[in-house]
Amino acid sequence: xxxxxxxxxxxxxxxxxxxxxxxxxxxxxxxxxxxxxxxxxxxxxxxxxxxxxxxxxxxxxxxxxxxxxxxxxxxxxxxxxxxxxxxxxx
Amino acid sequence: xxxxxxxxxxxxxxxxxxxxxxxxxxxxxxxxxxxxxxxxxxxxxxxxxxxxxxxxxxxxxxxxxxxxxxxxxxxxxxxxxxxxxxxxxxxxxxxxxxxxxxxxxxxxxxxxxxxxxxxxxxxxxxxxxxxxxxxxxxxxxxxxxxxxxxxxxxxxxxxxxxxxxxxxxxxxxxxxxxxxxxxxxxxxxxxxxxxxxxxxxxxxxxxxxxxxxxxxxxxxxxxxxxxxxxxxxxxx
Numbered sequence: 322x323x324x325x326x327x328x329x330x331x332x333x334x335x336x337x338x339x340x341x342x343x344x345x346x347x348x349x350x351x352x353x354x355x356x357x358x359x360x361x362x363x364x365x366x367x368x369x370x371x372x373x374x375x376x377x378x379x380x381x382x383x384x385x386x387x388x389x390x391x392x393x394x395x396x397x398x399x400x401x402x403x404x405x406x407x408x409x410x411x
Numbered sequence: 412x413x414x415x416x417x418x419x420x421x422x423x424x425x426x427x428x429x430x431x432x433x434x435x436x437x438x439x440x441x442x443x444x445x446x447x448x449x450x451x452x453x454x455x456x457x458x459x460x461x462x463x464x465x466x467x468x469x470x471x472x473x474x475x476x477x478x479x480x481x482x483x484x485x486x487x488x489x490x491x492x493x494x495x496x497x498x499x500x501x502x503x504x505x506x507x508x509x510x511x512x513x514x515x516x517x518x519x520x521x522x523x524x525x526x527x528x529x530x531x532x533x534x535x536x537x538x539x540x541x542x543x544x545x546x547x548x549x550x551x552x553x554x555x556x557x558x559x560x561x562x563x564x565x566x567x568x569x570x571x572x573x574x575x576x577x578x579x580x581x582x583x584x585x586x587x588x589x590x591x592x593x594x595x596x597x598x599x600x601x602x603x604x605x606x607x608x609x610x611x612x613x614x615x616x617x618x619x620x621x622x623x624x625x626x627x628x629x630x631x632x633x634x635x636x637x638x639x640x641x642x643x644x645x646x647x
Contacts, residue, residue, distance in 0.1 A: 335553075335560070335561025335562055336553060336561060336562045336563045336566075337548070337550070337553045337561040337562070338561065340547070340548045341546065341547060341548065341632070343632065343635075343636075344628055344631050344632035344635055345628050345632075348613060348628075350613065350624070350628070368563045368566035368567065369563075371566065371567050371568070371569050372566070372567045375567055375570060375639050375642075375643070376635055376636070376639055378570070378573060378574075378575060378578060379588070379607075379635055379638050379639045379642065380607050380635065381575040382575050382578045382579055382584070382585070382588060383588065383592075383603065383607035383608050383638070384607060384608065384610055385575060385579050386579075386585070386588070386589065386608055388465075388468075388469045389468060389469040389472050389473070390464075390465060390468055390469070391464060391468055391486075391489075391490070392486075395486070395490055396461075396464065398490070399460070399464065399490070399493050399494070399497070400457055400460065400461070402493075402494060402497050403455075403457060403460045403497050404455070404457060406497050406498060406500075407452065407453070407454075407455040407460075407497070407500065408455050
């Protein structure tokens, strides 16, 4: 017997749709109804939950990438220029 | 860059249809924290300047790399940007956020430097493409026909027990992410750096890059997906 999708899944967004909306869903900027539809799809689709979790992880790791700072000599140069232009006594 | 350019960057978010004379109540684009640091800067507080540099230097370097040939040139562009910020600070009226203002100066200087060195053309030749018609996720990963069309044919495999902390501790994963970010086309890289790496609000990114929110999310999603795919490959 052929495995057919339940009717309620057919009426909702496909995995392809959900994957395409992942960034907006994670940033919470989808229209309310679309947001609910994506949420319902995720509740029933383990593969899309994995995809969404991986995208969220990428965002979180990107935020934690190492910071970059100026070299000591550049910092000194900038401080001197700042002091020269904005010294309280000037 | 002259003072007029610095001023014009600050005013870029203003509605030109409103006469300056009518703007009695000046809208402030500053957050409370920025307001405080700006006051300290204008009083010559060197500690405040250090804080400002620590907060934004990383984003400026990563953004400058979008427009110029190498890290060394990017460092120069960022240093020039800080010099311009120092010199124009007293003219900054807080109509945009401090970050938007500083990034605006950086973009102007980096583009100028890139054009002068005529290296931006060279970059484009090596950049990976960003075709507007491309879907972020490879369409071949989904069922193409039948009752399950549009559903995963080759779903993503779980990254076992991965947390941000574990991923950040994995040199392989971080290196693959860094490489993936470095090789993104400039239009994708700038949104990912601003939004995800530096945590700039979506609205502010749009204002800074002069793009719509729809366009922002098209680019951002492609960028995130390419980085995700790189980590997926690296973790095997």
